[in-house]
Amino acid sequence: MFKRFKIPEATIGRLTSYSRFLKEADEKGVTTVSSQQIARATGVTPAQVRKDLAYFGEFGTRGVGYNPRELYNYIMKILGLDRRWSVAIVGAGHLGTALSLYKGFAERGFDITCIFDADPEKIGKKIAGLEVRSLEELSQKVKEYNVELGIVAVPAAAAQEVVDIMVGAGIKGIINFAPVNVSVPEDVVIRRVDLASQLEYLTYHLGETR
Template sequence: MKVYKIPEATVMRLSVYSRYLHQLLEDGIDTISSGEIARGVGVSSAQVRKDLAYFGEFGTRGVGYKVEELYGHLMKILGLDHRWNIILVGAGKLGSALALYRGFADRGFNICTILDVDKDRIGSRLGDIEIESIELIKEKVRKYKISIGVVAVPAPAAQDVTDQLISAGVKAILNFSPRVLQVPNDVVLRNVDLSVHLEVLSFNLALDK
């Protein structure tokens, strides 16, 4: 699995910062300090400055940051200054919810093809997209120049689907299945296991008992 020098936690915070700055733009706010950003997203001002320092110098000492300018920098750093085509594999309940979630498109992620193995689902539609057979995976990746694959299949099928995506040329995978996947060093893998987040919550609740 590909590993980068910038801490993943920093990248996640940059995403939060960008969303907060977008809210400020909608509210008509022109400038902001690191302390105000920190209070808005729930971290320290030192953390904000440290995260931004990985990518250069922003803002003016004693004045702060121009919101629109900083937002533009963060969108470029996050690769959100252009659109990414996505292939979604798995059209069950989770896959359907992901396919219909409008927030992806708002951030530049375009789900352009949905594949499944269930013959009862193939041919039906999720929004504007027709569900097609997973046998078309290589054709679809090539046709739409897919950058990111989303795996929303049951755990037993997740590794096989991931292998097919990689074989088709996909270099970044978002895994929603509760299975640890194996990928080559040149592939970026991100796991989203909702039960893990619930377990973190239960851990914190248990500490308070």
Template sequence: MSQQRHGNTPGNAGAVPAFPDLPEATIARLPEYLRALHNLAEAGSDTISSEGLAAAAGVNSAKLRKDLSHLGSYGTRGVGYDVTLLIDQIEYILGLDQRRAVALVGVGNLGHALAGYDGFASRGFRIVALFDADLEQVGKAINGLTVRHVGELRRAVVEDGITIGVISTPPSAAQGVADDLVAAGVTSILNFAPCVLSVPAGVDVRKVDLAIELQILSFHEHRKASLTALPGGLVGEGGNQEAVGS
């Protein structure tokens, strides 16, 4: 686990400044930088140039340098960025030094897969509670956790210190689950249900709709097919790569 930094320390070059007001686009790219940095650290790299990190993260190097400047990190000319320090900075900004507790509601096929995914723990998250309305699911053990009835959700949020809720229910149940999470004090929700949630101001919702992403890819396939059908039409090698949620 990397060191924790809480605010700027005078004379400490590269320390995180007072919590920055980051553009949404920068926030969305920070996890990509962090993933690339962890891969570099595991490979034994101590430093990395902006061009090297940009290539590993799949972004433009000028954009990366601007993003990291918001964190007070500018690298060292001729050396690049200190990998461990930059991991530390980004983890602090993303709040990953707090091991946030997560509740997962809906343990159907997708929810079951999410509950069994071990990658969350290495990224700073702990799924501490599983819920479902289906009595046939309640009581089952998944990845060391017992599925509880959704009626216990509000109490569990308080008792388990849950700060993030993940919804993987059918769309008809998602709004009610979101209402229960908000009523219990959860202000961050990741929604896998194919619907739009209505939440109060101050509650952040991120939506992941796999069907929408496939439809976007279908558009690109249709466009490429249309271009190749034109007289003399050619499509260059490689396709457009779009980030989920961009």
């Protein structure tokens, strides 16, 4: 029901921050939090918190606040995180290895279940307990492990080919770390993580003070 409207992308990112704060509050035994408290903990304004939540319906009690556990559960449902997701990584270089070892995925419900590479020297190696497999095995393993999400951690020149293989195997959501735009069919969601653009947020803000 709450998904009828087009939600700004930045709202999704903030919901993630709110949910982390709400989880911590709940774990500490807190039973009520205000939009001011959520705002302070996540670095936004209270008005922004209320606006973001308003996209999804009525929450909390005016003048009282929100129950952290209830709001957390609701946000996790909005984000599609009321279940676990099986994730495949393609690329067993430094970035793919770092992502395989990244502790932050499992705690949000993302299980890295398979790792692939085209390099015969990497195939068969173990990373984070998983055997690196050849791209030829991708389609079969995606079925075996019910993989729905894929992470592309290969050089720019190989990215489109890898994405095509992922899409062909039925993967519906892809994160692309390669510094290149790739195309996917309309029913596949793709997101490019541009590492340089992260630095550009800094230089923009530092520019403000020059």
